[in-house]
Amino acid sequence: MPGYDDYDEFLIAFDDEDEEDAADEVDxxxxxxxxxxxxxxKRYGKKFADTWWGNAWxxxxxxxxxxxxxxxxxxxYAFAGQVGAITVSxxxxxxxxxxxDHYRPHTTVIGFRELSDAGWDRFLDKVAGNAGHIxxxxxxxxxxxxxxxxxxxxxxxxxxxxDLDPDCGCxxxxxxxxxxxxxxxxxxxxxxxxxxxxxxxxxxxxxxLTEELHRRNARRAVDASAAASAAGTPAAExxxxxxxxxxxxxxxxxxxxxxxxxxxxDVDVEEPPVAAAAIAVLAADAADRARSLLAGVPVGEPDQxxxxxxxxxxxxxxxxxxxxxxxxxxxxxxxxxxxxxxxAGKTGLxxxxxxxxxxxxxxxxxxxxIDEAWRDVGLGELPEVRVWRNRWTLGDRGVQLRLGQxxxxxxxxxDGKAWTLTGPPVQDVAEALAELLAGARGEV
Numbered sequence: 001m002p003g004y005d006d007y008d009e010f011l012i013a014f015d016d017e018d019e020e021d022a023a024d025e026v027d028x029x030x031x032x033x034x035x036x037x038x039x040x041x042k043r044y045g046k047k048f049a050d051t052w053w054g055n056a057w058x059x060x061x062x063x064x065x066x067x068x069x070x071x072x073x074x075x076x077y078a079f080a081g082q083v084g085a086i087t088v089s090x091x092x093x094x095x096x097x098x099x100x101d102h103y104r105p106h107t108t109v110i111g112f113r114e115l116s117d118a119g120w121d122r123f124l125d126k127v128a129g130n131a132g133h134i135x136x137x138x139x140x141x142x143x144x145x146x147x148x149x150x151x152x153x154x155x156x157x158x159x160x161x162x163d164l165d166p167d168c169g170c171x172x173x174x175x176x177x178x179x180x181x182x183x184x185x186x187x188x189x190x191x192x193x194x195x196x197x198x199x200x201x202x203x204x205x206x207x208x209l210t211e212e213l214h215r216r217n218a219r220r221a222v223d224a225s226a227a228a229s230a231a232g233t234p235a236a237e238x239x240x241x242x243x244x245x246x247x248x249x250x251x252x253x254x255x256x257x258x259x260x261x262x263x264x265x266d267v268d269v270e271e272p273p274v275a276a277a278a279i280a281v282l283a284a285d286a287a288d289r290a291r292s293l294l295a296g297v298p299v300g301e302p303d304q305x306x307x308x309x310x311x312x313x314x315x316x317x318x319x320x321x322x323x324x325x326x327x328x329x330x331x332x333x334x335x336x337x338x339x340x341x342x343x344a345g346k347t348g349l350x351x352x353x354x355x356x357x358x359x360x361x362x363x364x365x366x367x368x369x370i371d372e373a374w375r376d377v378g379l380g381e382l383p384e385v386r387v388w389r390n391r392w393t394l395g396d397r398g399v400q401l402r403l404g405q406x407x408x409x410x411x412x413x414x415d416g417k418a419w420t421l422t423g424p425p426v427q428d429v430a431e432a433l434a435e436l437l438a439g440a441r442g443e444v
Contacts, residue, residue: 040079
């Protein structure tokens, strides 16, 4: 195995070279993690454990040893790299350990009892209640205060005498044997780097713990907010309290007004981004809509185009219509739409922009009414009538009648390649036709 100056560097190389294998060795819930074997001939601290919790792990193992010679051999095996990949899972740490021939390893296990659900609940409450404990764990540290707080909640995180249960497939009867001792010594190196390894053996993985801590902190925040809200003034007390006196109004301004004209003489004032007249129209329209809502009158929600047309028609100012048309990128269409709204409101805009198909009997009746109206006008033979959906176009005279869904006739006249509404809708088609034809004759 190649040599590395640092085990963390080796872990990075392991991940880069064996990414697919490593993914197979880590279960999706992070309840079992396999660490690559430590390279031989390298110390990873001044002694076997650099952290106080790593030393507590070693002491728990050494205090129960029946033969110090097995511990000595275990240290030698650990330094020699005779421990294979270490798998950490709840209640169990395992690894193959060999006596010099890595083809004939012994399966070695160290058992460590998991915490109960109640124990985890008490421990997580202690951690969640102290932001410093959370930060320390995420920084791969385990403060003594955290362990003492857990002890106070009757939750013992670190092993003590008799808590570690070594087991090995070798023929030896020692407890721990040299293989189990070697595994325990190398586990202390893992604990030095990540105290979450200890918590995983106790039953919960890092992702699971951090998610639960986030949930508990969120719940604490909600409870604190609810408690703060509940501590307000009772409604009866607030209602019976005397209102506070209003402050005195501001006094008159005694200073002379500042002459800004001279200050702005050399300043080029550009066109303001919003016209003052447009603001006045919006304010008046908002007041009208509010009045309608208070009176229980339904207020429609037109689309952006229709609402802009409505507001421009309400303003009835050519400059605002032109400005809004430029903003809509369709100035000619916008002006035509505003004109239709002025003549007939929303139904005028609908007649201008939307087409619909009347029922067959309604179309036949409308055609008959147009024929009769043409005879009443007395202009001779009816020209060819082109019918498309609700629109009747009279030959090349440049006039068109559109039947609205409200049953009214809307008169249109050709305006270039488009059509423009020429007047309000009427019930009598003869009236609409007479107005259109009179206008056409006047233009001629």
